Amino acid sequence: RNAGDYIFYTDWAWTSFVVFSISQSTMLAVGAVYYLLFTGVPGTATYYATIMTIYTWVAKGAWFALGYPYDFVAVPVWIPSAMLLDLTYWATRRNKHMLILVGGTLVGLSLPLFNMINLLLVRDPLQIAFQYPRPTLPPYMTPIEPQVGKFYNSPVALGSGASAVLTVPIAALGAKLNTWTYRWMAALNSST
Secondary structure, three states: OHHHHHHHHHHHHHHHHHHHHHHHHHHHHHHHHHHHHHHOOOOHHHHHHHHHHHHHHHHHHHHHHOOOOHHHOOOOOOHHHHHHHHHHHHHOOOOHHHHHHHHHHHHHHHHHHHHHHHHHHOOOHHHHHHHOOOOOOOHHHOOOOOOHHHHOOOHHHHHHHHHHHHHHHHHHHHHHHHHHHHHHHHHHHHHO
């Protein structure tokens, strides 16, 4: 039984790492680019990431309250990637297109690397398996075994590769949302 629980927790850690690498890098990119272009001040992205980190601490507490092992719920490392975004905006003299291309790529590549710290510090899945037996789930909820071997057993490489590709268009979306915001503001001001 515990061998199955060990596989469950190992798969959970690796699969969720890849999935969250993609979702968190895109989430950081869209929000940080939006606020960065809205203010035009390098440093805004890091400020945004700091707020997101604090929100995540609260979420971690909520998962713990639901009975999950506290040190198995990892808080994402957003701030260093956001600093790279700010640095790109500053170094390219506030060039929006370079922010999207270079900044977006840097966020996608770096966030999984920084989050690797979480995978290294998370408690050993075998220890977790003995303390927290795998939850009994109905068949439709049973996790599909991930084909990790196809990607050279590296969740970081898979997460970075996928994130680097997806973060650029999502960063562009953040910039586009900014344009729409200004239009909405103009439309509201003209109607009064």
